[in-house]
Amino acid sequence: MCKKLTFLFLLICFTLIAKAQIRITDPGKVAERQAENRANQKVNQSIDKGFDKVEEGIGSLFKKKDKKVKQETSSGKTEKQDSAPNTNENNTTESQTVASAPASTAKPTLKSYSKFDFIPGEKVVAVEDFSQDAVGDFPAKWNTNSAGEVVTIDGTEGKWLMLGPEGVFYPEFVTKLPENFTLEFNLATTSDFSFYSGVIRTIFAEVADPGKNFSIWNGYDGYKEKGLEVGLHPKDAGGSQGIATFNVFGGPAESIMKNQKSIPAFHVPDHNVVKVSIWRQKSRLRLYVDDFKVWDLPKAFNLATNYNFIAFSNQGYSIETDRYFISNFRLAVGAPDTRNKLITEGKFSTTGILFDVNSATIKPESYGVLKDIANVLTENATVKVKVIGHTDSDGDDAGNLTLSKKRSESVKEALAKDFGIDKSRLETDGKGESVPVSPNTSAEGKANNRRVEFIKL
Template sequence: MYKKLSLSIVLSCCALISKSQIRINEPSRVIERQAENRANRKVDQAVDRGFDKVEEGIGSLFKKKDKKSKEQTNSQNSESSGDFKNNETEASDPVSASDATRPVVKSTLKSYSKFDFIPGEKVVAVEDFSQDAIGDFPAKWNTNSSGEIVTIAGNDGKWLMLGPEGVFYPEFVKQLPENFTLEFNLATTSEFSFYSGALRTVFAELADPVKNFSYWQWYDGNKAKGIELGLHPNGAGGKQGFASFDIFENQAESIMKNDKSIPAFTVPDHNVVKVSIWRQKTRLRLYVDDYKVWDLPRAFNPNTNYNFIAFSNQGYSQETDRFYISDLRLAIGAPDTRSKLITEGKFSTTGILFDINSAIIKPESFGVLKDIAGVLTENAMVKVKIIGHTDSDGDDSSNLALSKKRSESVKEALSKDFGIDKSRLETDGKGESEPASQNTTAEGKANNRRVEFVKM
């Protein structure tokens, strides 16, 4: 009996170690390319992980508890708890998902004290999926995979849940100038596997984006050129996530690549993040929440006609893993606060953001406020009037009152957080009475929700 048990244990060890090795050596299914590059440095960890599983298996041989009964209990518990519903049917049901999400922890303005991101001057594309029904794939997108619009309890708005192994292409983005910013919210399921692929944001030149958007599913760089930014969260148990950066120039392999850890993105504790990407001619900056991941002076090729944005997901190792994106916002232009405020006498920004129907400033506004405060500090004799504006949603009187409250909030932030003397700041609000764009589109409304600074 002892010999049979020993032989059984040895065979189980071999099988489990072999399985662990297969998980590393078959990245086409479970690990995206940057994780594969890191795998050789993590072989010892992976083998240890395999042995841990073996030890757990051996231990279970001597347990008197009914293992099957315990697994059924755990399975029932996992279905009734967690951060997000993890399959497409449940995630698309906003009612059933409402009790399944950990409360969102709000960041403060001061917590973004190192955040220097400044959005582009004019909003040209907004995607909040408001026009799409829950359970549908969004009408203005295309994919060679699957996906659907869902809600996530504890988080505002609608989200696009990305299916496995595919490219997700917003067809309404047709051109990217030399100065632009792209912002979006990114979330994962709470137990997202380290062995699942990263979410990749692609900026590329394609001869026919509508026809050939799927070239970027598996790094088909011999048919297109551009850059890819990958984001993968840190996992439970100390597994390090990473951010990757690749440049492709009409060849299958990347001609430049880097990767690094991103402490701001950790499951399950912090699996909803704000991603901000900033292009200034050839320069690229990438932020996850307030953490600056990349600041690369020569990332974009000035001779490449970037006419394509997409999100690429290269496979989930667990059926329950999912990426979600929401609140995509593309803005163009390079704001020159100093020149416009001091020379022209007026600076307008859509980069100071507020909670919905509120005068509470969102923390990602820190970079813009810091920039304005810097100009006022350098020009100590200048006084400005801060004027709030809203879109046309809601009634006139409410919008007027809200715009005044928002201008007061900006004044308070400049004084309290940046040391600008309040005597140099006056406030006013115009509500919806002076629109910068038509209020008939999401982009127009985004441009109308602005704050102006007028030199006095």
């Protein structure tokens, strides 16, 4: 009897995993994880009944076909980007895939991002792509009062942190947030994510002892601290509207400001991988999901609050196989000052113009930076500049030099084609890896070295 019950439980687990298009290679681990999750989750009675009905319909769920797992290999040492695939010591991409992203829609272009005015901070201070962590482990530089593990998602690049049941996920390497900073990260969900599962909250707060007290942001106890949070929840396959939520907390049981807004850019299952961009300028908060500006709030951050803490808080899943994933965490500080630095100081450098991996194709999220530069050049019609591309030290010298030159040409073409800047005002050059501004010994250093420089002539 015991063996039959064990077999039935394993079969139920595999069924639920198939429904969410998740494939895990260790069935024993799956059973253990699912048993723990279901025991710990605080779900209501109606959800439990729905779960029981799913268990009764085991056979029908196997009709859904899994997506084919892609196995990629690298062709040698190449320049690493923030979203580049991760390779192991044998120089092959890790092939263990635990989730599948949906087929992507048409690739966005610079033109499609014409309303995107996000400009990253001046200096990259924290990058997290989980490249140093093994698939299946919880990342070494993070803490949690829940559970989670590093995974790969079929159809996407690099590694992701899969967030477990209700809890807080805290990057211990972020200890200070100045008056001007930007935070970017990729957010994904399983492809059958339920609208009844909770939102994923990004929290900025003042915490007396983050290592000890981070878990209070698990729920309403967070009201005891000063801070703010933005929450996101996708539109589900049943047609429910995706939402964004916003709360500012001023101390014990005090909610100063709250808001909720529909978002069109986060739809399951056809578009459940998005980029989130958050921009603080003193008290001002801007939030973007892909190219859609969710909020531009002038009085969100409290200038008297000492923000020293970032965390992601998952309020719980109503369906066992629902999961949130985050990747490519990038924190930059400083207020960009294109006009003053280019015109007055004669030199402006930015890490905000991004390119596809080992390519000169400009990513569409670079639109805000390019527009800012173009505006300065338009307002100063006699100014000519030299555009210089730079890379990090990954890859061979000659290849990086060629790539940097091609990237500077791409920037010139974009400024001319998309912003009307006369090409005669733009010269180009590339320095490859030869002029680093930071040591190429960390992800943050490499991110700062991958830059485009503008020199006034």
